[in-house]
Amino acid sequence: MDKKYYEFPIIETDDDRQLLYKVGDHLEVLWESNNEGYWNPYFTEEELFHLDWHFRVFQREVVDPEFCDGEPNE
Secondary structure (H helix, E strand, C coil): CCCCEEECEEEECCCCEEEEEEECCEEEEEEHHHCCCCCECCEEHHHHCCCCHHHHHHCEEECCCCCCCCCCCC
C-alpha cells in the first residue's frame, strides 16, 4: 500500500495559498509563493497524529505529490 500524504491550505486566494509547513523542528504557516523549495508542505499519516487537532479542519489529501528529493519532510 502506498503512503498517503496530506497538505493544509489555511488560506487560498486566486493567485496564492498559505500552507502549513514543517520547517526544521517547528510548524509555520507561510505563503506558497515564498517557498523556494526549502519547505515541504506534505505530511504523512503518521505525522498527522503529532499535529494540533485544530489543523485537521484544513487537512486535504494530496493525490499526486511531487517531491524534489524523494520523501517529504526528511
